[in-house]
Amino acid sequence: MSGIGVILNPHSRANKKKPDRILQFGFIVGDKGSCHATETLAQVSELAREFKERDIEILGISGGDGTLHQTLTAFMDVYGEKPLPKIAVLRGGTMNNLATQLGIKGSSEKILSDLIMKYHSNEAFGEKKINLVCINGRHGFLFGMGLIDRFIRKYQSVPEPTPMRGFSLLVHASISSLLAGRFSQHLTRRFNARIYVDGRLMPFKNYMMIFSGTMETLGFRFRPLYRATTVNGKFQFVGISCTGRQLVLTFPSALMAKPSGSPHYIDEMAGKVVLEFDEPMHYNIDGDVIEEPAERIEITAGPLVTFLL
Numbered sequence: 001m002s003g004i005g006v007i008l009n010p011h012s013r014a015n016k017k018k019p020d021r022i023l024q025f026g027f028i029v030g031d032k033g034s035c036h037a038t039e040t041l042a043q044v045s046e047l048a049r050e051f052k053e054r055d056i057e058i059l060g061i062s063g064g065d066g067t068l069h070q071t072l073t074a075f076m077d078v079y080g081e082k083p084l085p086k087i088a089v090l091r092g093g094t095m096n097n098l099a100t101q102l103g104i105k106g107s108s109e110k111i112l113s114d115l116i117m118k119y120h121s122n123e124a125f126g127e128k129k130i131n132l133v134c135i136n137g138r139h140g141f142l143f144g145m146g147l148i149d150r151f152i153r154k155y156q157s158v159p160e161p162t163p164m165r166g167f168s169l170l171v172h173a174s175i176s177s178l179l180a181g182r183f184s185q186h187l188t189r190r191f192n193a194r195i196y197v198d199g200r201l202m203p204f205k206n207y208m209m210i211f212s213g214t215m216e217t218l219g220f221r222f223r224p225l226y227r228a229t230t231v232n233g234k235f236q237f238v239g240i241s242c243t244g245r246q247l248v249l250t251f252p253s254a255l256m257a258k259p260s261g262s263p264h265y266i267d268e269m270a271g272k273v274v275l276e277f278d279e280p281m282h283y284n285i286d287g288d289v290i291e292e293p294a295e296r297i298e299i300t301a302g303p304l305v306t307f308l309l
Helices: 021-032 041-054 065-079 097-101 108-120 147-155 163-178 182-187 244-248 251-255
Strands: 004-008 033-037 058-063 086-092 127-135 138-140 142-146 191-197 209-213 235-240 265-270 272-285 288-308
Touching (some): 004 021, 004 041, 021 033, 041 065, 058 108, 065 086, 065 097, 086 097, 086 108, 127 142, 138 288, 142 147, 147 163, 147 182, 147 209, 191 235
Parallel strands (some): 004 033
Antiparallel strands (some): 142 209, 209 235, 272 288
16 A cells, blocks of 8 residues: 555644644654645645655645635646545534545544554445546536525635534624515626537526536535536536525525525536636535636536545
């Protein structure tokens, strides 16, 4: 076996609270691999080249969903056609939706300890294969814009965003939507878009929210992408053209991972989606805000990645 490589994002919320976590990781891994805290994306790319040369078997990533997307994008750029190592999600970020989807719970140290114990004893790992999604050259699992992007920007507008802040914003937004309040009007501001799903032009002309990917959950147990991982080589795409109040009425379906039943929804499985806008639009990938707006966004299904459970 070729060993384990662990990358830790020291800037993620949970890891900032434990500055000695990288030392604990090193002690846990021992001589079965190496652990690295990366300050920049350039350092991640350097490690990707090193890990590729060493042909490591398992890549452990400590950080949230944003760390996963940035790390995997860097590794895809370096690995090219070569398959990525198997991925161990060690949690440790503000948003850990993918870890939740995979059923990975507990502290980062406990997750890594369990991984090393199985690796030492040569036990078989449970595995789950999920397609990456490529968004304008970046790789991740969840794309969002419109309401979802504005909500995340508001959530991250304080130095230390917490789950409680996210929940309180959700409650505020829901009540404001039912009452047609100012906060809802800001979040649900509509935008024009031409959307092609596998070459087919979608019927709506403007939208209040678009999201897609292979990550089933948007957080808070909402699972509107209920079939995101059901077809290899495809991802689920949802475009919504409705009012805030109409959106709130579909929450029960999203919580139960069922179709919305709303005529205001586009809900498709796709291999490629092209979005064209009248003006540059902001978006996010796995909760990570992309600062450069785009007039055209191309989303395609990426390669299958193997995650350890």
